[in-house]
Amino acid sequence: MTEDYTPFLPLSPAALHILLSLAGEDRHGYGIMQDVARQSDGQYKLGPGTLYDNLQKLMTQGLVEESPKPPAHDDPRRRYFRLTSFGRGVLSAEIARLDTVVREAKVHLRAPRRAT
């Protein structure tokens, strides 16, 4: 049975970047912020308010969940987050949607402009 992801699409830029950041590995809040800045070459910077506001929403929707802390030398105050399988499905659906948009945009931008 395939799940319907359409109610969650399109994702906001912040939600998209957060999910993208968690797709690779489990991260804590500050790690997500740094990875989002890296993804966008520093053009999009998340503040902690925006980050946790979105994380709360994504957790409520079941797209993200808290992961057990790694036992290593990490700061005990840090909480780690990970993508759920449902969240991965939503992210994939959003990427597919964006892919269509990009392809469409390329076709339109390549086409010669008609004089009006």
Next chain:
Amino acid sequence: MRTCYRCLLWLHPPVFRREFAGEMLWIFDQAAESQGALALFLDGLGSLARQWLLRSGWWKIALALALALLEVTFGGFGMLLFGRRHLVDPSFAAPVSDVAEFSHHGSIAHQPLTIGIVMYLAVFVTGGLTIMVIGLTFWMKTFAARRRPAAHRVR
């Protein structure tokens, strides 16, 4: 600035504050130099507004109150329109016995407290209260749904 940011976190809804305020303050300490303390503070302000208005369901109460006020205000305008003659000419005042008659011949300022006036006011007060109760009910439902464990939540 750290103290201001801490106060800002304290103003967030309790559920959010308990869950994330500690980490947000920790990130503020880490990122204040690279991102700028003011930028982080403004980001926190945005988060505060979103949390109270969008996530906590308080907007429904605010909307209910606004609608109730709107209704009462328009009721007042209605009085000005329909009871205008009495405001201009107090001698026009005459006893009224029902709501329909009151709307054409009466104004609160110049009428004794009749059953018509009481009913007229009761309609507005009851209407306003009904809207507020509906808003409150929706808000309570949202609150109950948010507290339910994610596993039992219907998508």
